[in-house]
Amino acid sequence: MTEKIVIAMSGGVDSSTAAALLQRRGYEVVGLSMQLWDYTRPESSNAEAEPKKSGTCCSLDDIYDARRVARFLNLPFYVVNFEKAFEQEVVIPFVRSYLEGETPIPCVRCNTFMKFDHLLSRASQIGATKLATGHYARVRQNQATGRYELLQALDTSKDQSYFLFEMTQSQLKHILFPLGEYSKSEVRRMAEEYHLPVFEKPDSQEICFIPGKNYGRFVETYVSQGPTPQEFETSQSEDPGWVARSGPIVSRDGHVLGQHRGIHNFTVG
Amino acid sequence: MRRVYLDNNATTEVAPEVMGAMLPCYREFYGNASSVHWYGQEAKALMDKARQQVATLLNAEPNEIVFTSGGTESDNLAIRGIVDSVPGTGKHIITSQIEHHAVLHTGQMLQKLGIKVTYVPVDAEGLVDPAEIEKSITPETVLISIMHSNNEIGAIQPVQEIGAIARARDIYFHTDAVQAAGKVPLDVEQLGVDLLSIAGHKFHAPKGVGALYIKKGTKIRSLLYGGAHERNRRAGTENIPHIVGLGKASELAMTEMENNTGRILELRNYFEGETFRRIPHTSLNGPRTRRIPNTANIRFEQVESEALLINLDLAGVACSTGSACASGSIEPSHVLTALGLPPEQAFSSIRFSLSKFTTREEIEYVLNLLPEMVGRLREMSHQHNKSFVMRGE
Numbered sequence: 001m002t003e004k005i006v007i008a009m010s011g012g013v014d015s016s017t018a019a020a021l022l023q024r025r026g027y028e029v030v031g032l033s034m035q036l037w038d039y040t041r042p043e044s045s046n047a048e049a050e051p052k053k054s055g056t057c058c059s060l061d062d063i064y065d066a067r068r069v070a071r072f073l074n075l076p077f078y079v080v081n082f083e084k085a086f087e088q089e090v091v092i093p094f095v096r097s098y099l100e101g102e103t104p105i106p107c108v109r110c111n112t113f114m115k116f117d118h119l120l121s122r123a124s125q126i127g128a129t130k131l132a133t134g135h136y137a138r139v140r141q142n143q144a145t146g147r148y149e150l151l152q153a154l155d156t157s158k159d160q161s162y163f164l165f166e167m168t169q170s171q172l173k174h175i176l177f178p179l180g181e182y183s184k185s186e187v188r189r190m191a192e193e194y195h196l197p198v199f200e201k202p203d204s205q206e207i208c209f210i211p212g213k214n215y216g217r218f219v220e221t222y223v224s225q226g227p228t229p230q231e232f233e234t235s236q237s238e239d240p241g242w243v244a245r246s247g248p249i250v251s252r253d254g255h256v257l258g259q260h261r262g263i264h265n266f267t268v269g
Numbered sequence: 270m271r272r273v274y275l276d277n278n279a280t281t282e283v284a285p286e287v288m289g290a291m292l293p294c295y296r297e298f299y300g301n302a303s304s305v306h307w308y309g310q311e312a313k314a315l316m317d318k319a320r321q322q323v324a325t326l327l328n329a330e331p332n333e334i335v336f337t338s339g340g341t342e343s344d345n346l347a348i349r350g351i352v353d354s355v356p357g358t359g360k361h362i363i364t365s366q367i368e369h370h371a372v373l374h375t376g377q378m379l380q381k382l383g384i385k386v387t388y389v390p391v392d393a394e395g396l397v398d399p400a401e402i403e404k405s406i407t408p409e410t411v412l413i414s415i416m417h418s419n420n421e422i423g424a425i426q427p428v429q430e431i432g433a434i435a436r437a438r439d440i441y442f443h444t445d446a447v448q449a450a451g452k453v454p455l456d457v458e459q460l461g462v463d464l465l466s467i468a469g470h471k472f473h474a475p476k477g478v479g480a481l482y483i484k485k486g487t488k489i490r491s492l493l494y495g496g497a498h499e500r501n502r503r504a505g506t507e508n509i510p511h512i513v514g515l516g517k518a519s520e521l522a523m524t525e526m527e528n529n530t531g532r533i534l535e536l537r538n539y540f541e542g543e544t545f546r547r548i549p550h551t552s553l554n555g556p557r558t559r560r561i562p563n564t565a566n567i568r569f570e571q572v573e574s575e576a577l578l579i580n581l582d583l584a585g586v587a588c589s590t591g592s593a594c595a596s597g598s599i600e601p602s603h604v605l606t607a608l609g610l611p612p613e614q615a616f617s618s619i620r621f622s623l624s625k626f627t628t629r630e631e632i633e634y635v636l637n638l639l640p641e642m643v644g645r646l647r648e649m650s651h652q653h654n655k656s657f658v659m660r661g662e
Binding site for chain 1: 573575576579580582583594595596597598599600601646649
């Protein structure tokens with residue numbers, strides 16, 4: 001029996017090409033997309049600009065694209081719903097982090113919890129031996145120690161291994177990064193060669209659940225509409241609304257220098 | 270690959286007799302039913318016949334049947350049409366927590382317009398208590414809308430009792446009978462309803478056609494403006510082929526119901542009984558007896574239904590869980606939640622729904638797959654929980 005691999009499909013060029021590559025290597029490939037966030041939520045709407053609907057990780061248009069590619073490659077394809085887990089394990093920690101004045105990278109937690117925990121578990125549940133993603137990184141087993149090592153992609157300009165630093169041995173063992181050996185331009189060329197319907201799609205950069213990049217506004221709206229207060233206890237205060245509030249900027253000797261719009265608008269880095 | 274279709278509450282295969290009745294409407298009788306000439310008259314005659322067939326299925330008069338695009342439109346027309354036509358302010362309607370989204374979301378929209386809406390709860394089996402309806406009635410109540418049979422668990426609601434309450438208080442009563450039509454007898458007189466929705470594709474007619482029964486003398490405002498079609502109650506050129514299909518499917522249901530019901534019920538009960546016997550820690554969601562004959566909503570403890578659903582599909586078996594959201598993923602079921610199931614139990618439930626085309630052999634095929642599949646998923650969820658605990662330490 002051929003080995004079954006699940007490919008995490010975002011609807012972008014990278015994961016689509018990875019799916020095509022795996023199929024050409026003779027694996028039985030099943031495509032999964034994750035439904036992580038409801039983009040009609042008020043937090044994600046953008047007053048200044050039309051809400052960006054694609055080029056993110058998991059919007060409706062992207063799932064549409066993923067489905068289109070899967071159909072084109074004749075792969076079984078499913079959308080799995082991790083909305084609740086995403087909110088608990090990625091969004092709330094992200095907001096909490098902001099309220100504590102930190103600069104979180106939600107993509108790291110999303111990889112750790114969504115892709116390499118929930119999605120990996122779905123993959124094994126449907127009989128796959130491995131989960132593949134379109135990340136630019138490499139995994140190899142060290143022959144001397146037997147341990148799995150996470151390596152940079154050969155194309156260091158596109159390397160994403162940094163976002164994967166939290167991965168454990170048991171996760172690395174079950175992961176494939178089919179693009180780790182290729183450069184981005186090679187991947188685009190392959191996508192075109194294979195006639196993948198998304199070969200011209202631009203890369204995504206921003207945090208997927210905040211189209212328009214207005215993180216401060218997201219945090220404010222989320223806190224004001226968001227879940228129960230205990231989910232938001234920060235080290236600063238039991239009332240997150242207090243933290244997200246505006247107030248005076250005061251110098252050490254007591255002079256009011258101006259007004260600020262809440263600690264979440266001032267992050268390090 | 271072998272394929273077995275057990276998702277007939279989502280939609281059904283079009284019956285060959287229905288196809289046969291529809292085809293001439295595309296090739297010979299393609300006239301516009303409003304036209305004066307022969308073509309128009311032929312189309313009108315076909316439509317009138319279909320109207321009679323649907324009326325017979327519901328024990329209604331033909332002029333009480335309005336053809337629509339399906340269950341959603343019928344529900345919308347019934348609820349919005351009545352609320353809009355009744356004069357006054359501060360209007361109130363009563364519905365239940367386990368209605369189809371076509372009713373629930375219409376209710377939410379009306380709330381935004383200032384209409385008060387009461388969503389009555391259900392008991393652990395998914396049944397509405399008529400006393401609860403009676404309690405919720407206020408002088409402002411203009412409409413009660415309670416479904417006949419629930420799509421997820423098949424629970425048959427006490428429609429007749431609610432109908433009597435509505436009649437005594439002179440309140441309009443609508444029932445969404447989309448999952449009941451063609452499966453159990455429907456008699457609008459006996460049920461005491463003023464409005465009743467059906468959808469063709471749930472009983473072997475094509476998608477995109479349905480009907481709303483509107484009791485004679487009921488004032489209703491149209492949703493669509495245009496021509497005088499359907500006695501000014503639904504503008505738009507009538508979809509003759511589909512309407513003819515709906516008529517034929519209604520006629521078939523009338524003649525075959527007794528036979529089909531017995532056979533489907535026996536298969537369903539066999540499937541259910543064998544599942545419980547062969548797989549430990551499985552149970553039924555919803556009522557055991559007060560239920561449409563084709564539906565089994567089964568809970569597999571410690572199994573994630575999404576994973577089971579995908580496994581079954583990869584093995585060629587189609588069934589469902591919850592309702593699909595825009596992306597095609599599964600949303601938590603508001604019906605199972607209303608029954609009082611905690612999320613982990615709601616997320617371990619699968620709906621199997623049979624039709625007259627389901628065979629014993631297909632049921633055996635599924636029964637042979639399920640125990641191994643469920644066992645493997647349980648083993649994995651056990652392992653995953655263990656490794657999760659270890660990682661957390």
